[in-house]
Amino acid sequence: xxxxxxxxxxxxxxxxxxxxLRCNYSYxxxxxxxxxxxxxxxxxxxxxxYFSGDTLVQGIKGFEAEFKRSQSSFNLRKPSVHWxxxxxxxxxxxxxxTYKYIFGTGTRxxxxx
Amino acid sequence: AAGVIQSPRHLIKEKRETATLKCYPIxxxxxVYWYQQGPGQxxxxxxxxxxxxxxxxxxxxxxxxxxxxxxxxxxxxMSSLELGDSALYFCASSFLSLENTQYFGPGTRLTVL
Numbered sequence: 001x002x003x004x005x006x007x008x009x010x011x012x013x014x015x016x017x018x019x020x021l022r023c024n025y026s027y028x029x030x031x032x033x034x035x036x037x038x039x040x041x042x043x044x045x046x047x048x049x050y051f052s053g054d055t056l057v058q059g060i061k062g063f064e065a066e067f068k069r070s071q072s073s074f075n076l077r078k079p080s081v082h083w084x085x086x087x088x089x090x091x092x093x094x095x096x097x098t099y100k101y102i103f104g105t106g107t108r109x110x111x112x113x
Numbered sequence: 114a115a116g117v118i119q120s121p122r123h124l125i126k127e128k129r130e131t132a133t134l135k136c137y138p139i140x141x142x143x144x145v146y147w148y149q150q151g152p153g154q155x156x157x158x159x160x161x162x163x164x165x166x167x168x169x170x171x172x173x174x175x176x177x178x179x180x181x182x183x184x185x186x187x188x189x190x191m192s193s194l195e196l197g198d199s200a201l202y203f204c205a206s207s208f209l210s211l212e213n214t215q216y217f218g219p220g221t222r223l224t225v226l
Contacts (some may be wrong), residue, residue, distance in 0.1 A: 032212070043117075043203060044217040045158070051212055090155060099213050100146065100169050103155040 003102045004093050006031050006104035021071045021076040021107050023091030032094040033074040034101070035065055039087045047089075050074060061085070086111045115139055117206050117218030120133030125224045126194050134189040135220045145170065145187040146215055147179060148203040156203055162187055164210055196224045 001028045006051045013019055025031055031083060032051050036044040048059025055067040065076045092101040118137040126132050138145050144163045148156040158171035162181035175178075176194075181187045185206075191198060201222050205215035 034214070036217070041222075043219040044205075046214065046216065049212075050216055072184075094213065098169055099144065099207070099215075100158040100161060100171060101148075101156075101210070101215060102158070105155050 004104035008107045012110040019078045019081045023074045025093045034092040035089045037087045083111045119218040132191045136187045136204030142206035144207045146205040150201040151222045199225045
């Protein structure tokens with residue numbers, strides 16, 4: 001069965017520091033990959049997505065993610081974190097033949113001033 | 114840009130009561146998805162509809178039912194509510210395509226007392 005793993009439940013970084021959130025998936029073929037952000041009590045906002053082509057994808061709010069087939073990973077990065085980035089981040093996978101998403105358990109980001 | 118609309122945003126019910134959640138997709142989107150997010154959990158796929166037909170089914174309890182109407186809005190009906198049904202219920206919509214990116218609404222927070 002397909003699965004998504006986000007190894008880090010909580011991450012704390014200082015404002016201005018760089019950020020990397022990890023995401024690993026389990027699926028035989030190349031999946032469709034997404035990162036969403038959820039602020040407290042809010043809905044899920046799409047940050048970026050990967051379907052094919054260039055393995056480095058750019059998203060909104062200065063985020064980027066890199067698809068690495070050899071590592072089955074799709075890590076999210078940001079060079080300089082802002083206090084407003086504090087939120088929960090979900091990696092999601094959609095596999096061919098179905099349109100439902102499978103979400104990881106999320107990583108809660110805390111930003112220190 | 115228009116987003117997914119969900120109503121109500123908050124709902125409080127007693128055990129064994131019935132609840133109806135509504136979802137209005139982004140204009141021209143033809144597919145609707147329902148997800149349930151328990152406290153501190155990742156969103157879990159419940160069910161989806163494409164052109165008013167059920168297209169996929171996840172871990173939706175038999176007490177729940179859903180449908181999509183001719184104007185593409187969808188309703189999730191929940192009967193015999195249990196305490197464990199307390200969660201944030203998300204609706205997402207997409208235009209069915211190879212990419213099929215889902216856009217999420219703000220969610221309905223259901224509290225069962």
